[in-house]
Amino acid sequence: xxxxxxxxxxxxxxxxxxxxxxxxxxxxxxxxxxxxxxxxxxxxxxxxxxxxxxxxxxxxxxxxxxxxxxxxxxxxxxxxxxxxxxxxxxxxxxxxxxxxxxxxxxxxxxxxxxxxxxxxxxxxxxxxxxxxxxxxxxxxxxxxxxxxxxxxxxxxxxxxxxxxxxxxxxxxxxxxxxxxxxxxxxxxxxxxxxxxxxxxxxxxxxxxxxxxxxxxxxxxxxxxxxxxxxxxxxxxxxxxxxxxxxxxxxxxxxxxxxxxxxxxxxxxxxxxxxxxxxxxxxxxxxxxxxxxxxxxxxxxxxxxxxxxxxxxxxxxxxxxxxxxxxxxxxxxxxxxxxxxxxxxxxxxxxxxxxxxxxxxxxxxxxxxxxxxxxxxxxxxxxxxxxxxxxxxxxxxxxxxxxxxxxxxxxxxxxxxxxxxxxxxxxxxxxxxxxxxxxxxxxxxxxxxxxxxxxxx
Amino acid sequence: xxxxxxxxxxxxxxxxxxxxxxxxxxxxxxxxxxxxxxxxxxxxxxxxxxxxxxxxxxxxxxxxxxxxxxxxxxxxxxxxxxxxxxxxxxxxxxxxxxxxxxxxxxxxxxxxxxxxxxxxxxxxxxxxxxxxxxxxxxxxxxxxxxxxxxxxxxxxxxxxxxxxxxxxxxxxxxxxxxxxxxxx
Numbered sequence: 001x002x003x004x005x006x007x008x009x010x011x012x013x014x015x016x017x018x019x020x021x022x023x024x025x026x027x028x029x030x031x032x033x034x035x036x037x038x039x040x041x042x043x044x045x046x047x048x049x050x051x052x053x054x055x056x057x058x059x060x061x062x063x064x065x066x067x068x069x070x071x072x073x074x075x076x077x078x079x080x081x082x083x084x085x086x087x088x089x090x091x092x093x094x095x096x097x098x099x100x101x102x103x104x105x106x107x108x109x110x111x112x113x114x115x116x117x118x119x120x121x122x123x124x125x126x127x128x129x130x131x132x133x134x135x136x137x138x139x140x141x142x143x144x145x146x147x148x149x150x151x152x153x154x155x156x157x158x159x160x161x162x163x164x165x166x167x168x169x170x171x172x173x174x175x176x177x178x179x180x181x182x183x184x185x186x187x188x189x190x191x192x193x194x195x196x197x198x199x200x201x202x203x204x205x206x207x208x209x210x211x212x213x214x215x216x217x218x219x220x221x222x223x224x225x226x227x228x229x230x231x232x233x234x235x236x237x238x239x240x241x242x243x244x245x246x247x248x249x250x251x252x253x254x255x256x257x258x259x260x261x262x263x264x265x266x267x268x269x270x271x272x273x274x275x276x277x278x279x280x281x282x283x284x285x286x287x288x289x290x291x292x293x294x295x296x297x298x299x300x301x302x303x304x305x306x307x308x309x310x311x312x313x314x315x316x317x318x319x320x321x322x323x324x325x326x327x328x329x330x331x332x333x334x335x336x337x338x339x340x341x342x343x344x345x346x347x348x349x350x351x352x353x354x355x356x357x358x359x360x361x362x363x364x365x366x367x368x369x370x371x372x373x374x375x376x377x378x379x380x381x382x383x384x385x386x387x388x389x390x391x392x393x394x395x396x397x398x399x400x401x402x403x404x405x406x407x408x409x410x411x412x413x414x415x416x417x418x419x420x421x422x423x424x425x426x427x428x429x430x431x432x433x434x435x436x437x438x439x440x441x442x443x444x445x446x447x448x449x450x451x452x453x454x455x456x
Numbered sequence: 457x458x459x460x461x462x463x464x465x466x467x468x469x470x471x472x473x474x475x476x477x478x479x480x481x482x483x484x485x486x487x488x489x490x491x492x493x494x495x496x497x498x499x500x501x502x503x504x505x506x507x508x509x510x511x512x513x514x515x516x517x518x519x520x521x522x523x524x525x526x527x528x529x530x531x532x533x534x535x536x537x538x539x540x541x542x543x544x545x546x547x548x549x550x551x552x553x554x555x556x557x558x559x560x561x562x563x564x565x566x567x568x569x570x571x572x573x574x575x576x577x578x579x580x581x582x583x584x585x586x587x588x589x590x591x592x593x594x595x596x597x598x599x600x601x602x603x604x605x606x607x608x609x610x611x612x613x614x615x616x617x618x619x620x621x622x623x624x625x626x627x628x629x630x631x632x633x634x635x636x637x638x639x640x
Binding site for chain 1: 552554582595597609612627628629630632633634636637638
């Protein structure tokens with residue numbers, strides 16, 4: 001082997017925060033169905049703890065073998081609104097507690113799939129699950145909920161949008177002592193992917209296998225360092241050349257993710273699913289998507305030029321990743337979660353980044369208005385309007401978008417909200433027309449699915 | 457047909473390989489493998505050569521020394537004993553150990569002692585010590601084959617402890633990760 005190649009790979013692996021951000025084990029719960037709540041809870045606990053019993057130890061061993069830590073080991077499950085359809089909201093809160101205990105038993109930090117798919121209408125199980133969400137996320141730590149309210153083929157279910165707005169407000173109120181923490185575990189989606197390994201939006205789709213390993217590889221630090229190194233060697237690089245550098249880096253990162261995911265899957269004798277190419281930041285210096293914008297020559301994420309830079313970044317990551325792996329899926333885009341990225345949180349606090357700019361940026365990347373702390377007195381109508389706007393971007397552009405908005409109880413724009421751990425902290429961003437009633441969203445009904453031709 | 461190993465050492469200059477291979481050709485020898493390395497200003501070459509019946513290793517060594525007497529090249533020829541192939545069941549896993557840190561005497565000895573204690577074979581070593589405290593200037597790269605019978609976790613832990621004592625940073629990773637990153 002070539003010494004230069006080993007050392008350059010080692011730099012990437014050791015010094016630039018390359019890790020495998022998430023190995024997520026998807027587990028189908030359809031065969032756990034029962035009309036009897038005690039039996040159902042027992043079935044799901046037995047199934048999850050059985051399939052996932054070696055997940056953490058195998059991930060740790062494979063991480064050590066390759067010298068690349070697998071930071072998060074997680075589980076996604078079939079949507080509880082479907083498998084737990086016979087139950088009442090109160091019973092579904094008990095189901096959430098069982099899932100929380102099971103997560104502790106197998107040593108993982110999050111289970112995703114306390115979810116419902118309601119883009120075209122709300123069934124009985126969906127209604128119960130959505131009603132259960134505020135209590136379920138308050139009484140547990142390790143459960144993530146998601147609700148898909150829109151799709152390109154179905155349109156936008158505005159009744160569900162309004163219901164989710166109320167649900168978010170209630171979840172925030174129940175966790176007012178923790179700055180509305182429950183809302184940080186709740187995503188509202190359009191075009192939700194069935195195979196995403198990333199929380200809070202992971203769930204196992206109905207068309208997925210009995211069990212599957214999906215992998216999320218991070219790498220914002222690696223991409224930033226590759227750009228910095230190339231630009232310092234040649235300040236005259238044009239953007240086509242920079243795109244090429246990002247593409248090559250993404251390709252290497254993806255190959256690492258697939259190698260590790262496949263080995264974990266082989267050892268567990270579970271099918272390997274996809275690599276999710278998303279650049280997912282954490283609240284640590286050197287592990288930020290926001291910093292990449294500065295490396296590209298912008299004063300800060302949020303200033304004019306940001307959307308173009310993000311389009312370049314996201315496209316180059318996808319091109320490199322899709323060359324490196326034939327099984328790419330999940331969200332596969334750059335994440336811009338405000339509180340989870342130190343640099344993005346600073347840009348928001350300094351006024352460089354506004355909600356409107358974030359919304360524009362979500363036209364060219366995933367995931368959406370993510371981890372944004374907003375004033376606690378934001379009205380249900382305004383919150384529903386924000387969700388509806390983001391859903392419209394996803395539906396019209398045939399892509400996944402989502403909101404994870406946290407109306408922080410008792411706090412106003414400019415105040416500080418703290419969620420802890422990987423969820424981070426952020427200054428509360430101002431919301432336009434914050435307290436107003438919004439009769440548009442209260443009309444309800446479904447915004448029809450869009451035409452697929454006449455694409456302007 | 458017998459095989460010999462020939463080592464050639466001397467100051468590097470143009471024509472060493474031509475001189476050595478020319479003599480071997482004249483002696484009706486067949487070169488099977490050659491590797492050469494240049495370290496700073498020195499040349500080191502190792503040849504595995506099939507020699508004709510009737511030519512002994514010592515006779516070949518004498519001929520080569522005579523023909524190359526005008527040069528400073530040191531020649532050594534030794535008969536090669538071919539080992540039977542190892543059992544298929546005793547698999548090996550290739551790992552790469554990299555170290556970086558301030559230069560000190562005893563770094564190679566310190567690391568290799570631990571590797572040897574676990575009966576693990578080093579298949580390739582590249583080390584560059586420019587001296588001084590700059591970690592990037594002092595690098596060791598070991599490629600090792602870890603037999604299935606070795607206690608990898610114990611060796612891993614001992615190497616880390618040893619590296620701490622030596623004041624260097626160490627990484628131990630399965631070779632596949634480098635192949636994955638660098639090859640298409």
